[in-house]
Amino acid sequence: DVKVTQSSRYLVKRTGEKVFLECVQDMDHENMFWYRQDPGLGLRLIYFSYDVKMKEKGDIPEGYSVSREKKERFSLILESASTNQTSMYLCASSFMGGRKGIGYTFGSGTRLTVV
Amino acid sequence: SQELEQSPQSLIVQEGKNLTINCTSSKTLYGLYWYKQKYGEGLIFLMMLQKGGEEKSHEKITAKLDEKKQQSSLHITASQPSHAGIYLCGAHSGTYKYIFGTGTRLKVLA
Numbered sequence A: 001d002v003k004v005t006q007s008s009r010y011l012v013k014r015t016g017e018k019v020f021l022e023c024v025q026d027m028d029h030e031n032m033f034w035y036r037q038d039p040g041l042g043l044r045l046i047y048f049s050y051d052v053k054m055k056e057k058g059d060i061p062e063g064y065s066v067s068r069e070k071k072e073r074f075s076l077i078l079e080s081a082s083t084n085q086t087s088m089y090l091c092a093s094s095f096m097g098g099r100k101g102i103g104y105t106f107g108s109g110t111r112l113t114v115v
Numbered sequence B: 001s002q003e004l005e006q007s008p009q010s011l012i013v014q015e016g017k018n019l020t021i022n023c024t025s026s027k028t029l030y031g032l033y034w035y036k037q038k039y040g041e042g043l044i045f046l047m048m049l050q051k052g053g054e055e056k057s058h059e060k061i062t063a064k065l066d067e068k069k070q071q072s073s074l075h076i077t078a079s080q081p082s083h084a085g086i087y088l089c090g091a092h093s094g095t096y097k098y099i100f101g102t103g104t105r106l107k108v109l110a
Helices: A094-099
Strands: A004-006 A010-013 A019-025 A029-037 A041-051 A063-072 A073-080 A087-094 A110-114 B004-007 B010-014 B018-024 B033-039 B043-051 B055-058 B059-065 B071-077 B083-094 B098-100 B105-110
Touching: A004 A010, A004 A094, A010 A019, A010 A029, A019 A087, A019 A110, A029 A063, A029 A073, A029 A094, A041 A063, A041 A073, A041 B098, A073 A087, A110 B105, B004 B055, B004 B083, B010 B018, B033 B071, B043 B059, B059 B098
Parallel strands: A010 A110, B010 B105
Antiparallel strands: A004 A019, A019 A073, A029 A041, A029 A087, A063 A073, A087 A110, B004 B018, B018 B071, B033 B043, B033 B083, B055 B059, B059 B071, B083 B098, B083 B105
């Protein structure tokens, strides 16, 4: 039973394209997150949102923007894709303050290649 | 800022062997989470530890949090190829922020 769904598993885009990565969760979580994962660098937080229309920058927001118009959907936007944005992108969601003690629920990831 | 350091970075074991992965925090932990990631996929939540000295088990995986709440270990008994993947520890760092360890790649040889 999939609870956090990322729209694409694999994506290939050209340099300069505008790229949309979509994430949908069905657990009524308040918090949603976008991470990128690169070898040797681990998981790095790009943006997160703790409520509809609210967004906060993570550790590496440059070159990215996000949108959260509905509670269940959190979109990551690459305004003008560059080759250094080739990475695995992971979406996650959680209850506020880590309540219920179940940590984050992650999507399956989107492997983006920018050529 | 708080950091989580995992060791070892990678591990190759023969099927049936026991193994331990460590996660050390630079500050006191107020909730330590363990995740497993199969190669090329998302992370799966394994378990959460909150109290000093707490220990939890799920099938053949046992996780402990030390009394000082700065170090956690993940122990796998009688490893199987299905245990292969990347294991990450995670912890809350502030109200919304969350940090992850750098991960441990586990390979189990049949």
